[in-house]
Amino acid sequence: MRVDILASGSSGNCIALTTNETTILIDAGIAKTKIEKRLLEVGIKPNSVRGIFITHAHSDHVKGLPLANKYKIPVYAGEREWKNITTVDEDLIRPIGVGGIFGCGHFIVNDFNVHHDAIDPRGYVVRTLDNFKVSICLDTGQVDKSMLNAMRHSDIYIIEANHEPRMVEASDYPNSVKARILSHVGHLSNEQTATALKELVIGKGEQIYLTHLSSKNNLPMLAEKTVKRELSKKGYQAGNHYELEVI
Ligand SMILES: [Zn+2]
Numbered sequence: 001m002r003v004d005i006l007a008s009g010s011s012g013n014c015i016a017l018t019t020n021e022t023t024i025l026i027d028a029g030i031a032k033t034k035i036e037k038r039l040l041e042v043g044i045k046p047n048s049v050r051g052i053f054i055t056h057a058h059s060d061h062v063k064g065l066p067l068a069n070k071y072k073i074p075v076y077a078g079e080r081e082w083k084n085i086t087t088v089d090e091d092l093i094r095p096i097g098v099g100g101i102f103g104c105g106h107f108i109v110n111d112f113n114v115h116h117d118a119i120d121p122r123g124y125v126v127r128t129l130d131n132f133k134v135s136i137c138l139d140t141g142q143v144d145k146s147m148l149n150a151m152r153h154s155d156i157y158i159i160e161a162n163h164e165p166r167m168v169e170a171s172d173y174p175n176s177v178k179a180r181i182l183s184h185v186g187h188l189s190n191e192q193t194a195t196a197l198k199e200l201v202i203g204k205g206e207q208i209y210l211t212h213l214s215s216k217n218n219l220p221m222l223a224e225k226t227v228k229r230e231l232s233k234k235g236y237q238a239g240n241h242y243e244l245e246v247i
Pocket residue numbers: 056058116139
C-alpha cells in the first residue's frame with residue numbers, strides 16, 4: 001500500500017491510500033483543485049479515487065468535497081456528522097453507523113469513534129486484501145482503550161501530534177480557544193500521541209506518520225523527540241524497529 005499525505009495541519013488535511021491502482025482518500029480538507037493537482041503530482045488520476053472517508057465536518061477536513069461530485073466518488077462519514085456536510089450530492093452520501101465495514105475498491109475499511117468537538121467524528125482502519133493494515137487517527141482530544149484496540153497491529157500509523165501544551169498556554173490565543181485545544185475533545189499533544197504509540201508499536205518495522213501539527217503551537221523536532229523518547233523506553237529505535245516521519 002502506498003501512502004501520500006497530500007495536506008496536513010489546520011489549513012487542510014487529505015491523505016491518499018493506494019493499492020492495485022485504486023485510491024481512497026481520508027479527508028478532503030483542501031480546495032478541490034488543489035487535491036486534483038496534488039494527486040496528479042504523485043501520479044494518481046483523480047478518477048481512480050473510489051471513496052472519500054471523512055473524519056469529521058470541520059472545514060480543514062471537508063473543504064474539497066466538491067471533488068466527489070465532479071468524479072462521482074462516494075463519501076463516507078459518521079451518520080450524524082452529515083448534519084454539517086452540505087456540499088455532497090445526495091446519491092454519493094454514505095452514512096456510517098457504529099462499527100461499519102466497507103469494501104471500497106481493493107480496500108476494507110472499518111471506523112472507530114474518536115473524541116473531538118464534532119457531532120460524530122471517526123478514525124479509520126484500512127486493510128488491503130492481503131491484510132496490510134493502516135490506522136488513521138486525526139483530530140481527537142484523547143486516545144481511549146477501544147481506539148487502541150481498533151488500531152493495534154497496524155503496519156502504518158497516521159496520527160496527529162497537534163501541539164505542545166506549554167506552547168498553547170504561552171500563545172496569544174483567546175482563553176476559550178486554548179481550553180478547546182487542550183480539552184478531552186480537542187487535539188492530541190505530543191505527549192498523548194507518544195503514549196498512544198508506545199502502547200501500539202511492537203517494533204516490527206511499523207511506519208509512523210505524525211500529522212496535523214499546529215504551525216503555531218508545535219515544532220516538528222519536539223513532536224519527533226517526544227515520540228522517540230517514549231518508544232526508546234520500550235527499547236525501540238527509529239530506523240531499526242520503526243520508521244518515523246513528521247509531516
Ligand atoms: Zn477538527
